[in-house]
Amino acid sequence: MLASLARLMPGTTGLPGRRGIRLLERNVWVYRRSWIALVTGFFEPLFYLLGMGYGMGALVGEIEGLPYAVFVAPALMATAAMNGALYDSTFNLFYKLRYARTYDAVLATPLGPADVASGEVAWALIRGSLYAVAFVVLMLLLGLALSPLVLLTIPGSLLIGFAAAGVGTAATTWMRRWQDFDLVAVFTLPLFLFSATFFPVTAYPEPIRTIVELTPLYRGIHLLRALSTGQPDPAIVLDVVYLLVLGLVGMSITSRRLGKLLLR
Amino acid sequence: MISLAGGSRPGDGYHPQVTTADPLVLARDLSKRFGSFTAVDGISFSVAPGEAFGFLGPNGAGKSSTMRMIGCVSPPTGGELRVLGMDPARDGARIRALLGVVPQQDSLDMELTVRENLILYGRYFDLSYRESRARADELLDFVQLADRAGDEVEPLSGGMKRRLTIARGLVNRPRLLLLDEPTTGLDPQARHLLWDRLYRLKQDGVSLVLTTHYMDEAEQLCDRLVVMDKARIVAEGSPRALIAEHATREVLEVRFAPDARPAEDDPRLAGVAERIEVLPDRTLLYTQDGEAAAVTLHDRGLRPVATLVRRSSLEDVFLRLTGRTLVD
Numbered sequence: 001m002l003a004s005l006a007r008l009m010p011g012t013t014g015l016p017g018r019r020g021i022r023l024l025e026r027n028v029w030v031y032r033r034s035w036i037a038l039v040t041g042f043f044e045p046l047f048y049l050l051g052m053g054y055g056m057g058a059l060v061g062e063i064e065g066l067p068y069a070v071f072v073a074p075a076l077m078a079t080a081a082m083n084g085a086l087y088d089s090t091f092n093l094f095y096k097l098r099y100a101r102t103y104d105a106v107l108a109t110p111l112g113p114a115d116v117a118s119g120e121v122a123w124a125l126i127r128g129s130l131y132a133v134a135f136v137v138l139m140l141l142l143g144l145a146l147s148p149l150v151l152l153t154i155p156g157s158l159l160i161g162f163a164a165a166g167v168g169t170a171a172t173t174w175m176r177r178w179q180d181f182d183l184v185a186v187f188t189l190p191l192f193l194f195s196a197t198f199f200p201v202t203a204y205p206e207p208i209r210t211i212v213e214l215t216p217l218y219r220g221i222h223l224l225r226a227l228s229t230g231q232p233d234p235a236i237v238l239d240v241v242y243l244l245v246l247g248l249v250g251m252s253i254t255s256r257r258l259g260k261l262l263l264r
Numbered sequence: 265m266i267s268l269a270g271g272s273r274p275g276d277g278y279h280p281q282v283t284t285a286d287p288l289v290l291a292r293d294l295s296k297r298f299g300s301f302t303a304v305d306g307i308s309f310s311v312a313p314g315e316a317f318g319f320l321g322p323n324g325a326g327k328s329s330t331m332r333m334i335g336c337v338s339p340p341t342g343g344e345l346r347v348l349g350m351d352p353a354r355d356g357a358r359i360r361a362l363l364g365v366v367p368q369q370d371s372l373d374m375e376l377t378v379r380e381n382l383i384l385y386g387r388y389f390d391l392s393y394r395e396s397r398a399r400a401d402e403l404l405d406f407v408q409l410a411d412r413a414g415d416e417v418e419p420l421s422g423g424m425k426r427r428l429t430i431a432r433g434l435v436n437r438p439r440l441l442l443l444d445e446p447t448t449g450l451d452p453q454a455r456h457l458l459w460d461r462l463y464r465l466k467q468d469g470v471s472l473v474l475t476t477h478y479m480d481e482a483e484q485l486c487d488r489l490v491v492m493d494k495a496r497i498v499a500e501g502s503p504r505a506l507i508a509e510h511a512t513r514e515v516l517e518v519r520f521a522p523d524a525r526p527a528e529d530d531p532r533l534a535g536v537a538e539r540i541e542v543l544p545d546r547t548l549l550y551t552q553d554g555e556a557a558a559v560t561l562h563d564r565g566l567r568p569v570a571t572l573v574r575r576s577s578l579e580d581v582f583l584r585l586t587g588r589t590l591v592d
Contacts, residue, residue, distance in 0.1 A: 022388050028374040029384060101371040105432075107337050108365040108389035110357040263337055264298070 017255070019111045023119025024126070031127075038127065041087075045080035052198065064200055066146075066229060073144045074224035076199040077135045077153060078160050081128050082217055083188065085161035088124040089168030090184055094175055103262055113180075113258035115138050117251050121165045128161035129154065139228065147230020160220035163243040164248020167216075173257035182209040200246055216246055236238055274541055288313055288348055288440050288471050292318040295342030296329045303329040305495035306343060311440075316462075316472040318482045320578070321492035322586050327475035328368060331444045332494075334473065335365050348440065356425050361389060364438030364470075368445050370429045372417045378428060379404065382435055387434040396435070403431040407461060423454025430461065434470075441465065443474040447481060459484050478576050479578035493586040511576035512538050514554035518561065518568035519546045532564040550576070 031038055049072065057068030064071065096102040103116050132154045139145045168184075175181065195218040201209055212218050223239035226232045287310040296304040304326040311317040319327040332338035334347055335355040345352055347359045373381050379400050386396030386551070404410040407427035412420065426446065428504065433441055446462070447455040462485055466472055476482050482489050483503045491499040491506070499506055516537065526533055528542045536557050537549035546567075551557045554573030561568065 019388075022384075022390075025387055026373070026376075026384050029380060100374055101369060102373060103365060104337075104369070105371040105373065105385070108335060108360060108363075108367070109385070109436075110361045110390070111388055112357060240433065263339065 017114040017118030017251075019115040020117070020119030020122055022111060023106065023116060024122050025121040027119075038130065041080070041084050041127070041131050044083065045076040045131070045135055046138065048076045048079075052076075053144075056198075069142070070144050070146065070229065071200075071225070073139050073142075074153060074228040075195070075221045076253060077132065077139075077157055077194075077228075078217060078220040078224045079197060080131055080135065080191050081157035081160040082164040082191070082220065084128050084131060085124045085164035086168045086184065086188065088127060089120065089165040090172050090175075090181060093120060093169055093172045094178075094181070097172070097258075097261070103258070107262055114255040114264060115259055117169060117255040118170060121162065121247075121251055121254075124165040125158050125161050129158055132157040145228050146230065148197065149230050149232065150228045152227045153224045156220075156223050159223075159243045159247070160217075162247035163216055163220070163250070166247035166254070168250075170250045170253040170257065173254060173261060191215060195221050197221060216243065219243060267393045286313070286349060287311055287346075288315075289317075289473065290346040291330075291343065292345075293343035294330070294333065294345050296326070296333060296338065297341045302495050306497075307490075307492070307497045308343075308499070309490055309497065311471065311473055313439075314466075314469060314471055316466050316485050316487045318486035318489035319473075319475040319478065319492055320479070320482045320486075320582060321475075322477060325492040325586070326495040327492055328358050328444055331473070331475055335363060335442050336360050340488045348539055361436065362439055364433035364436065364441040366426075366430050366441065366446055367445040368448070372423045372428060372432070374417050376417065377413070378409060378417060378420070380414050381417060381428060382432055385432045386435045391436070399435055399437075403434055406434075407431045408457070421454075423450050423457070424456060426450060426454065427461070428440070430458070433492055434465070438470065440471045440473065443472065445475055445477070447476070447478065452499070455481075468515075473488060479582055483578050489583060491585050498585050499581070506581045507576050507578060509581075511580040512550040513552045513576060514550075515574055515576050515580060516549040516551060516554040517546050517551070517570075517572040517574065518558075519570040520566075520568050524567065526566065532561070532566055536560050536564075550580070 049069065053069035053072045053076070057072065060068045062068065106116060107113070135157075136145070136150060136154055139150060171184075194212060195215055196212065197217075201212055201218070204212055217240045219239040223236050223243075226236050289309075289311040291310070292308050293306045294304060294308070295302065295306050307326075307330065309317075313542070319325075319330060321327050329338065333340050333345060336347065336352040336359050339353060340442070347364055350359050352359055373384070376384060382400035382403055383393070383396045386395070386399055391399070401410070401413075404413055407423060409428060412424065414436070417428070418473065430443070430446070433443075443462070447458055450458065462472060462474075466485075472485065474481075474485065477487075486503060487570070488502050489500070489506070490497045499510065501509065525542075528540060533540055533547075533549075537551040539550040541548040541550070549557050558571050558573065575591060
């Protein structure tokens, strides 16, 4: 895959997409002025935590021996990581690709499509990591973290963001109209509701349970919950590999598609 | 095999002149196809260092496709292309690092201010922040936008955006500046200001390659140009040489009352000029001496309601070569 990325950047040496750092700089500059827009991303998981974790949690009591808020918090963190990365890699990318023609100007410089892909995904990750840190602090303050392993949920949610951004950017390269984005919700909403977010996966009968266990957000939630509750099991290796591969495949498709779209 | 202009068209027999000094751009039989559509059909040309070289042609002639290939953002589908002595297919990023590009659509970064647009563009070329800031301020002065440095890009006028785009194209101090229809849609003041800046750049040794469908622009800016039509090059030379070759020294334009307008084969027009063109609103007589032709018409009893003698322009050459049919 690295070889296929390298082909898209003729005449450059070193890691494919390394010049994406410049695009990252651009995004930091843009958000320097509109940092308030950045802050909003933190409120989604916070409100869900208050509403579901404590509001509903008072009725539910304990799940799998855990207070409901402890059970739900890592799942909300994983969902927020996915949604944040998807938002950046779909709407924002589409606008820059089709309307602002940001990349037409970028590709007239030494930067290539692989740099655009890596730069945008990296930005989505950095943005996601800000939320992850804030949310971990919140979990610590509210006593929802049962293990020091909770700190690993930060790289964990970056991994979720990486996978989502990879898939999101790749999908966006096929989008033609704003209406096409309605499809995104068709995938994300069921993922949010049914990935063992609010109730354990053992609630599902077979074979539905197996299907759920194969979806990306389930893997992300499984990973973060194992870390924040301090109950890691061998399956978290599967979580990591699954999300990593998904992100890499998405990025590889993205840089190839961007090359096709922009370098005609 | 090199295929040049079609047999029946003027400009037949043109052969590209290849300078012995290393050309900045060298194209041989260069083609670009999109599926079954041929945008550029086997064109050959070269651009010498220090030159201002123009692609003149109607919309859809293949000018922009050619520019995108030179700019290494569109791979050729046939023929050979060398830019700054390198192969765009292999050294694209290295070539782009040395080129300045002013695309047809401004593509400025609307999420950044005027000055930030330049600074960040400099960063794309790996300039240090200090260097990039210095160049940004210098270029803002050059394009007379220093007083708008901190403004958003969106409210700028068309001419200002264009100037900013040109400044952006200069941020890496390119040896070769590519301009795709640099003044399309600008008012006369803005055009003249732009021409002035481009002229200065040329004097500073920057080579220019530009496309245009404005004849006055080509005459003002280009040392040498090729006329493109239907994906091919149909003529090549300096503006003056093209006028000499494809038009007469002067043009007599006459207007007749609708009922008194002579047809093209009217015997009273015979032999008055080297070539006569009857348009719906006026009649054009291509001749070495417009005044003499006007006198001849009068002697033969023709009484035009309006008479104008003018020097031939590139426009006459252009219309001669590419026809009067509307293309879009």
